[in-house]
Amino acid sequence: MNKNLRTILFYVGLSIGILLIIVGIVIGNDLSNMRLEGSDL
Amino acid sequence: MLKKPKLLFYRRLSQTIFGLLLSNSYLQVITTKSIYSGALKGFCIPFLNCHACPFAIFSCPIGMLQYYAATQQLPFFLVGFFIVIGLVVGRAACGWLCPFGLIQDVMFKIKTRKFGIPNFLNYSKYVILILFVIILPFLTNIHWFSRLCPYGALIAGVPWILWNPIDPDFNAPVIDFEMIGFVYFLKIGILIFFLIWFVYAKRPFCRIACPLGAIWAVFNKVSLLRFTVSSNCTNCHQCDKVCPMELATFKEVDSENCIKCLDCTSCEHITAKFNIR
Numbered sequence: 001m002n003k004n005l006r007t008i009l010f011y012v013g014l015s016i017g018i019l020l021i022i023v024g025i026v027i028g029n030d031l032s033n034m035r036l037e038g039s040d041l
Numbered sequence: 042m043l044k045k046p047k048l049l050f051y052r053r054l055s056q057t058i059f060g061l062l063l064s065n066s067y068l069q070v071i072t073t074k075s076i077y078s079g080a081l082k083g084f085c086i087p088f089l090n091c092h093a094c095p096f097a098i099f100s101c102p103i104g105m106l107q108y109y110a111a112t113q114q115l116p117f118f119l120v121g122f123f124i125v126i127g128l129v130v131g132r133a134a135c136g137w138l139c140p141f142g143l144i145q146d147v148m149f150k151i152k153t154r155k156f157g158i159p160n161f162l163n164y165s166k167y168v169i170l171i172l173f174v175i176i177l178p179f180l181t182n183i184h185w186f187s188r189l190c191p192y193g194a195l196i197a198g199v200p201w202i203l204w205n206p207i208d209p210d211f212n213a214p215v216i217d218f219e220m221i222g223f224v225y226f227l228k229i230g231i232l233i234f235f236l237i238w239f240v241y242a243k244r245p246f247c248r249i250a251c252p253l254g255a256i257w258a259v260f261n262k263v264s265l266l267r268f269t270v271s272s273n274c275t276n277c278h279q280c281d282k283v284c285p286m287e288l289a290t291f292k293e294v295d296s297e298n299c300i301k302c303l304d305c306t307s308c309e310h311i312t313a314k315f316n317i318r
Binding site: 006009010013014016017018019020021022023024025027029030031 | 083118128
């Protein structure tokens with residue numbers, strides 16, 4: 001893969017990822033509200 | 042002469058301490074008889090670890106993704122977590138942390154005839170991710186992958202059934218055996234099938250069935266941790282002999298199946314680098 005494209009993808013992706021984490025925490029869509037449901041017996 | 046990977050000891054140590062022991066260290070379950078549901082369960086770890094396991098203290102990212110699909114919510118935080126971890130280390134958690142990967146590595150050491158896995162099966166993990174983790178839970182409100190996950194069966198389904206303590210809050214057994222049906226036995230069958238396969242092939246679950254591996258795989262080519270092969274590579278095939286995913290690194294650098302275990306760097310022609318370009 002072209003190095004410049006890879007660098008752009010990395011920075012764009014990282015920014016989106018961090019933004020999503022912040023949005024998730026701000027709107028309460030983080031993991032602390034998850035209803036636990038694990039291996040179904 | 043095949044060289045022993047330089048970092049193998051540290052990788053085994055990391056898989057055992059972080060993947061197997063620390064993430065499953067809720068020993069109080071022996072007295073409480075119920076799974077941990079404190080603050081740490083709000084965090085997920087970057088590898089498969091069923092959060093219904095009696096000893097689990099963190100949540101499984103695939104269990105969480107199914108929860109968001111089943112409740113028809115957009116998992117902003119979780120997607121951000123996948124993107125950030127994936128961009129930094131790609132599939133490294135599969136090689137360095139995942140306890141199911143450790144079990145596969147260890148079982149493959151049993152001396153017997155070994156078999157390869159056809160390349161087209163590599164794509165089935167993406168189908169499993171989209172179908173059993175996202176689409177079916179979204180449509181049916183049932184966590185289908187958890188219901189069938191062989192690792193969940195190994196560390197949660199089987200231990201709970203064998204132990205089945207009396208829940209002190211309800212004064213009744215934790216597991217009602219009448220609830221156990223066809224899907225449970227199907228899951229046990231899938232577990233047995235994979236346990237046998239682990240002896241004959243390198244990491245078959247990671248290569249063909251792991252939905253979390255499928256997510257990390259997408260980031261492998263752009264992650265910070267990547268490999269380079271020197272131009273004077275002699276095609277000696279040492280890299281594919283030591284690779285736990287059976288990859289010929291010199292031909293498939295940063296392949297979607299590469300778990301960044303660094304075992305191939307025991308060959309002087311392959312080096313790992315950790316930078317953006």
